[in-house]
Amino acid sequence: xxxxxxxxxxxxxxxxxxxxxxxxxxxxxxxxxxxxxxxxxxxxxxxxxxxxxxxxxxxxxxxxxxxxxxxxxxxxxxxxxxxxxxxxxxxxxxxxxxxxxxxxxxxxxxxxxxxxxxxxxxxxxxxxxxxxxxxxxxxxxxxxxxxxxxxxxxxxxxxxxxxxxxxxxxxxxxxxxxxxxxxxxxxxxxxxxxxxxxxxxxxxxxxxxxxxxxxxxxxxxxxxxxxxxxxxxxxxxxxxxxxxxxxxxxxxxxxxxxxxxxxxxxxxxxxxxxxxxxxxxxxxxxxxxxxxxxxxxxxxxxxxxxxxxxxxxxxxxxxxxxxxxxxxxxxxxxxxxxxxxxxx
Amino acid sequence: xxxxxxxxxxxxxxxxxxxxxxxxxxxxxxxxxxxxxxxxxxxxxxxxxxxxxxxxxxxxxxxxxxxxxxxxxxxxxxxxxxxxxxxxxxxxxxxxxxxxxxxxxxxxxxxxxxxxxxxxxxxxxxxxxxxxxxxxxxxxxxxxxxxxxxxxxxxxxxxxxxxxxxxxxxxxxxxxxxxxxxxxxxxxxxxxxxxxxxxxxxxxxxxxxxxxxxxxxxxxxxxxxxxxxxxxxxxxxxxxxxxxxxxxxxxxxxxxxxxxxxxxxxxxxxxxxxxxxxxxxxxxxxxxxxxxxxxxxxxxxxxxxxxxxxxxxxxxxxxxxxxxxxxxxxxxxxxxxxxxxxxx
Numbered sequence: 001x002x003x004x005x006x007x008x009x010x011x012x013x014x015x016x017x018x019x020x021x022x023x024x025x026x027x028x029x030x031x032x033x034x035x036x037x038x039x040x041x042x043x044x045x046x047x048x049x050x051x052x053x054x055x056x057x058x059x060x061x062x063x064x065x066x067x068x069x070x071x072x073x074x075x076x077x078x079x080x081x082x083x084x085x086x087x088x089x090x091x092x093x094x095x096x097x098x099x100x101x102x103x104x105x106x107x108x109x110x111x112x113x114x115x116x117x118x119x120x121x122x123x124x125x126x127x128x129x130x131x132x133x134x135x136x137x138x139x140x141x142x143x144x145x146x147x148x149x150x151x152x153x154x155x156x157x158x159x160x161x162x163x164x165x166x167x168x169x170x171x172x173x174x175x176x177x178x179x180x181x182x183x184x185x186x187x188x189x190x191x192x193x194x195x196x197x198x199x200x201x202x203x204x205x206x207x208x209x210x211x212x213x214x215x216x217x218x219x220x221x222x223x224x225x226x227x228x229x230x231x232x233x234x235x236x237x238x239x240x241x242x243x244x245x246x247x248x249x250x251x252x253x254x255x256x257x258x259x260x261x262x263x264x265x266x267x268x269x270x271x272x273x274x275x276x277x278x279x280x281x282x283x284x285x286x287x288x289x290x291x292x293x294x295x296x297x298x299x300x301x302x303x304x305x306x307x308x309x310x311x312x313x314x315x316x317x318x319x320x321x322x323x324x325x326x327x328x329x330x331x332x333x334x335x336x337x338x339x340x341x342x343x344x
Numbered sequence: 345x346x347x348x349x350x351x352x353x354x355x356x357x358x359x360x361x362x363x364x365x366x367x368x369x370x371x372x373x374x375x376x377x378x379x380x381x382x383x384x385x386x387x388x389x390x391x392x393x394x395x396x397x398x399x400x401x402x403x404x405x406x407x408x409x410x411x412x413x414x415x416x417x418x419x420x421x422x423x424x425x426x427x428x429x430x431x432x433x434x435x436x437x438x439x440x441x442x443x444x445x446x447x448x449x450x451x452x453x454x455x456x457x458x459x460x461x462x463x464x465x466x467x468x469x470x471x472x473x474x475x476x477x478x479x480x481x482x483x484x485x486x487x488x489x490x491x492x493x494x495x496x497x498x499x500x501x502x503x504x505x506x507x508x509x510x511x512x513x514x515x516x517x518x519x520x521x522x523x524x525x526x527x528x529x530x531x532x533x534x535x536x537x538x539x540x541x542x543x544x545x546x547x548x549x550x551x552x553x554x555x556x557x558x559x560x561x562x563x564x565x566x567x568x569x570x571x572x573x574x575x576x577x578x579x580x581x582x583x584x585x586x587x588x589x590x591x592x593x594x595x596x597x598x599x600x601x602x603x604x605x606x607x608x609x610x611x612x613x614x615x616x617x618x619x620x621x622x623x624x625x626x627x628x629x630x631x632x633x634x635x636x637x638x639x640x641x642x643x644x645x646x647x648x649x650x651x652x653x654x655x656x657x658x659x660x661x662x663x664x665x666x667x668x669x670x671x672x673x674x675x676x677x678x679x680x681x682x683x684x685x686x687x688x
Contacts, residue, residue, distance in 0.1 A: 143599055153534060156542040190497060190584045198500040198581045221588030225596040237542045238582050240534040244565030245586055249593045252569040255487055260621050267621070274618040277604050277611070 010042055011301075011325035012105035013318055017047030017055075018074045018092040019112025020314075021307045024048075027111060028055045030314025032063060034322075037315075041322045044105060046071050046096040071095035077307055081115030085123065093117055097124035100300050107321035109292070111305030111314060118154055121295050121302040128330065130337040133162045134297030135169060135236070136304065138243055139178075144227035148174050149188075151233070153240035154295060161344050163187065163204035163233050164211070168336050169296040170231040171213050176327040177294075177320070178230070186219035186229030188238065193218070200235060207343050208233075292317035294324065296333060301325060354386055355645075355669035356449035357662055361391030361399075362418045362436040363456025364658075365651045368392075371455060372399045374658025376407060378666075381659075385666045388449060390415050390440040415439035421651055425459030429467065437461055441468035444644050451665035453636070455649030455658060462498055465639050465646040472674065474681040477506045478641030479513060479580070480648065482587055483522075488571035492518050493532075495577070497584035498639065505688050507531065507548035507577050508555070512680050513640040514575040515557050520671040521638075521664070522574070530563035530573030532582065537562070544579060551687050552577075636661035638668070640677065645669060 015031040017024040024047055035043045045052050046069040056063050073091040075084045085094055093112055097120040100108055108125070110117045122134055135151040150166040151158065158166075167185050174183040187205055189197040194205070196218055208215050219228045221242075234242075261271035292305040292313065301324045303317045324330075359375040361368040368391055379387045389396050390413040400407050417435040419428045429438055437456055441464040444452055452469070454461045466478055479495040494510040495502065502510075511529050518527040531549055533541040538549070540562055552559050563572050565586075578586075605615035636649040636657065645668045647661045668674075 141596065143596065156534060188585060190500060190581055198579075221585040221590075222592030222595065224589060225592040234585075235542075237534055238585060241532060241565040241578075241582060242586065242589055245568060245589065246565075246593055248566030248569040249590055251566065252485065252487065253597075257621065270617045270621060273614045274621075277601065277614060277618075 011322045012042040013107045013321050014044040014096045014105045016092045016110035016112050017045045017052050019110040020309050024055050026311045030311035031318050032061050034315040034318035047092040075113050075116045081119040084116050093120045101125050107301035109303045109317045111309035117304045121298045126299045128334045130341050131297040135166045136293050136295045142225045142227045149232050151236035151239050153236045156237040158235040160203035164207040166233040167208050169333050172332050174231050180230050182214045183230035184214045184216045185231045186216045188234035189218035355666045356386040357451045357665050358388045358440045358449045360436045360454035361389045361396050363454040364653050368395050368399050370655045374655035375662045376405050378659040378662035391436040419457050419460045425463040428460050437464045445469050451645035453647045453661045455653035461648050465642045470643045472678045474685050475641040479510045480637050480639050486569045486571045493576050495580035495583050497580045500581040502579040504547035508551040510577040511552050513677050516676050518575050524574050526558045527574035528558045528560045529575045530560045532578035533562035
């Protein structure tokens with residue numbers, strides 16, 4: 001396992017040029033924009049060299065060719081993660097992860113096949129010592145700001161110890177990256193009273209109570225939007241279903257509005273008038289605006305973007321990676337995980 | 345355990361007059377409305393006789409005093425269910441459930457303490473032979489109609505056999521009550537591919553495959569709103585978090601709209617114009633319009649309403665109970681559970 005970065009050197013970020021539905025265009029344009037705006041980090045692009053060069057020249061961008069890491073293969077969005085990693089050792093995801101594993105870079109940013117990026121991060125880059133399960137989060141908007149939900153799909157069948165790890169890592173991330181001092185941490189549950197819930201949450205609650213985290217106990221499904229806790233932990237099975245359910249609610253509302261608009265000209269005008277409000281009210285649900293989803297518990301920085309990531313989303317992901325490096329997030333997580341290694 | 349009703353006699357429905365935030369008014373007005381509109385069933389009101397009589401006379405309603413079942417005590421909304429059942433043997437919920445257990449009625453309708461009604465139904469009225477866990481559902485709107493989600497909170501830490509039971513009972517309910525012939529059944533999961541998911545869903549999927557149910561396999565969180573399956577089964581821990589999460593999404597949207605409206609007069613007019621659309625688009629999320637949530641797996645009919653049930657909601661619950669009786673739902677569920685008793 002690699003040593004944990006403890007220096008204040010420039011962050012070296014590898015962006016998967018081939019990742020995402022609009023690759024390589026969006027990945028390249030977004031990451032070069034971030035690079036030019038910030039100037040603080042080193043940028044590498046991994047993927048098919050010719051394609052990358054084409055995008056750079058046809059968009060009048062400038063980029064150091066020596067920072068292109070060639071990778072012949074591409075893991076497609078539909079491929080089975082672990083199988084794809086084995087079958088495509090020369091893919092941008094595998095080549096990028098190995099480059100980082102070998103100590104040549106500090107962060108990986110990809111809008112490619114989520115499962116493959118998670119698997120490559122876990123299996124190739126490796127976990128922080130003491131972390132049983134890495135965790136991925138999304139930031140949900142709420143009435144007072146945001147709430148970071150861990151885990152939303154990296155791990156299913158989590159054990160109590162894993163929920164504790166999500167709480168530790170989520171707390172550090174939320175304090176350092178969202179600037180919320182001593183963030184409140186809750187466990188997603190079916191009731192607020194102590195002792196409520198399933199076997200997992202009851203046991204996890206006992207563990208988290210023994211930490212110095214700002215633990216507020218059980219929270220319910222609607223608390224995510226109330227601001228009851230800054231960090232909410234749950235098994236990845238539930239978290240993943242929840243975020244897809246949330247997307248589904250919004251799709252259905254859009255669908256209903258469209259139906260309503262089609263009924264008459266007056267309705268159409270009404271819906272047209274409110275469209276900007278709807279967009280405004282809903283944009284927080286799009287996790288691209290929060291700079292992708294961090295995969296915590298990995299020995300280096302790993303940020304995963306939505307397949308449909310825009311250049312702006314990619315830019316935010318790259319800037320977020322740099323911020324995580326500057327804040328020494330990996331080092332802090334490692335330290336805290338070690339501190340609570342006795343809790344099992 | 346009582347025998348399963350197999351006759352076509354009039355349904356005898358007991359309504360908890362004391363249940364709900366607006367009791368006894370809403371429960372009494374709603375159930376008498378149902379009684380007068382339908383004329384098909386016998387109605388009993390259980391609760392504090394004087395209070396019931398007061399509401400009847402002050403609202404100029406007519407009701408046979410012999411059909412009032414006196415119950416001195418009231419289980420409040422915040423009380424712990426099993427404890428409350430023990431401490432208040434003369435509560436409307438306990439008296440009503442015992443009246444049904446003793447063969448005097450066929451259905452219980454209450455908008456009272458959900459946990460207490462579930463516990464009284466399970467412990468006093470009793471389960472259908474072969475049912476390990478009763479299940480409660482909500483009907484979610486989708487692009488093509490509705491989707492019934494089982495379980496939304498009756499049982500946590502479900503075993504594979506329980507998910508099978510939810511699928512069997514949910515399928516029968518959806519066919520008989522929603523009129524969907526041979527309804528499609530899915531398992532809520534984190535991916536559509538076979539073999540995806542956690543230990544529970546993988547094992548439950550193997551069981552459900554062996555039935556004659558119209559099983560479509562795994563469905564994801566957003567499928568609830570797409571119409572991918574008419575019946576979706578999940579552990580009650582997830583189902584409960586999901587419905588509260590859904591309520592939370594809508595609350596947040598309302599909150600955001602309110603904020604937007606407060607910013608300027610133009611915004612206020614825009615939001616005012618669209619308010620009726622919002623209401624229209626959202627009303628399906630209110631499970632009162634679907635006549636409460638049926639608790640299936642109980643040896644008699646049991647329907648639980650939201651605490652804030654309106655008279656209309658109560659009316660729909662009572663009519664639903666009558667319909668379930670006419671369709672011989674308990675008998676059909678019992679038969680199907682027996683048919684699949686070898687699957688474990």
